[in-house]
Amino acid sequence: MELTTFWFLLIGVLWAGYFLLEGFDFGVGILLPVVGVDDRSRRLAINTIGPVWDGNEVWLLVAGGATFAAFPEWYATLFSGFFLPLLLILVALIVRGLAFEYRGKRDGVVWRRRWDTSIFVCSLVPAILWGVAFGNILRGVELDAQHEYVGGFFNLLNPYALLGGLTTLVLFTLHGAVFLALKTDGPMREHAGRLAARLALLAVPVAAAFLIWTAITHRDGWGIALSAVAAATLVAAIPLTRARREGWAFTATGATLLIAVAALFVTLFPDVMPSTVDPAYSLTVHNASSTPYTLKVMSWVAVCFTPIVLLYQGWTYWVFRKRLKLSDIPA
Template sequence: MDLAFVWFILLAVLWTGYFVLEGFDFGVGVLLKPLAKNEKERRVMINTIGPVWDGNEVWLLTAGGATFAAFPEWYATMFSGFYLPLLVILLALILRGVAFEYRHKRSDGNWQRNWERCIIIGSFVPALLWGVAFANLVQGVPIGADRNFTGSVLDLLSPYTLLGGLLTLGVFVTHGAVFLSLKTLGDLRHRARTFAVRTGLVTAVIAVAFIVWTAVAYSSTVWTWIVGGIVAVAFLAGLAAVARGREGWAFLFDSVAIAAFVAMLFVTLFPNVMVSSLNPEWNLTIANASATPYTLQIMSIAALVMTPVVIAYQAWTYWVFRRRLGTQHMPATDH
């Protein structure tokens, strides 16, 4: 039980890393059309995440692999019940990755615009559906006594889960706009800052509604209120910082807000990992969904060895590509 609890926390950390890092490049992708005024600015936006977007997805692969190994019952029930939305997310991520690679292969304007649309779609869909998926974990889904999902995809759609989807979409778009204001120069930087404030205010209202709904309807602990309060305060602090031109602080506060949001979901779930809407006795818990103690021991040793290496490499990547970009850095063509 002790190691299972540790891995429950570690999964929260992995999802935090994924949402913080992949979150801003989802936001950048969604903003390609609304924010950029011309082709050169779209190239600047893509280049801000070009060196890091694929590395950010490592956090998702690790979170999925860790769930499979540490909580096989959770993995099996979740992936069977959420099969269609998770497949849609996977297809969107594939489309997005292909678009990044193929967009610059030809200088033809229509070719590039079509791949840019693929980047937008491939960023929008996961940003929305991840919120729907995690809201379903908190709300509960039809799980039978045999720990199998017994519902349909329509059972995953409700006002609460759709609100969760709008929240992650809004947070990621705001996070992406803050990242662009941190990484760009000139008019694009100022437009990104203004956009971050505007979308952030709307997202803050959605966040408060989601936090209150979660705490009132689905939580049995005061910690949901406490951690939810941290989400709201950190997010508003980020908006205040970006409005004053302190983009670095704004990005930090946004990251804290996202981390607190993930923590709120996991605190609300605890000690469950999936809630049965049919019978609380059929919930999947940390205890009954975890792997054997020996498996968790081996995983812990591997994590202690490899995690610092991965984090160090990714930190080095961000350091190397830390400078701001502007349209003046873009050559006449992509070739």
């Protein structure tokens, strides 16, 4: 396997891990006004992701850093062409982190309500914009012969990309509801389970519409096969959520996100950013990559340190595996 292909696949794995883990973080934040009927219940919901949310964001940092090092041309075009949406995502992630840390610094009702609203908004915005961004990457954008984006901001708000944003929104929200049902007990568990059952019925047609549109547009055999598997796991989540089999339901929604990202990258390959102006202007794993020596050094670093990071994060989830109850939250 060529090193350019290896790093393209590794970046796909990093994005899949980010969507899997940060996806339920976003979902819990989006559902906070729904499941949080009072301050204690909102604190319970936040505590389910409290020990892990910042570690989950490391996957985004590593994915961005790997893209910068392995495919600098892709990184430059992506972050210049998508500057405004990526800036909005960055601001939302910063404010959301502040909200988690600062909402408990005072006992005032208004103080906490404002930070809770920030958690909701700053979870909603990235959940939509990540889908819009990847929808545009898969669809292709206006790149000229110098691989520079020549379109405008509103060119990114095309129907296909907006459907991609709606898809990530409903999938992350469903994933978050299942996670809440998995991590809590008592009334919160029952409430989150009912929400998950309803959200699953909404997620299936939305995701199916996006996958069918993608299959018709690209006609990639492997991408279609993976999309079909992702659709099957999502459909399987419906009876699992209704039966309150939270562990299996979380496995199903997690598998849906992982396989959907895999389908996206398989469909995209060998392009990393197709051009709608002229296919010859597209960025590929070959013309956007670093030198072979750089990729070789990075590969050894990845082989040495990636297992350590995975083991540490897995240990973190094991330590905080216990279900939480409302009685665990002091008045």
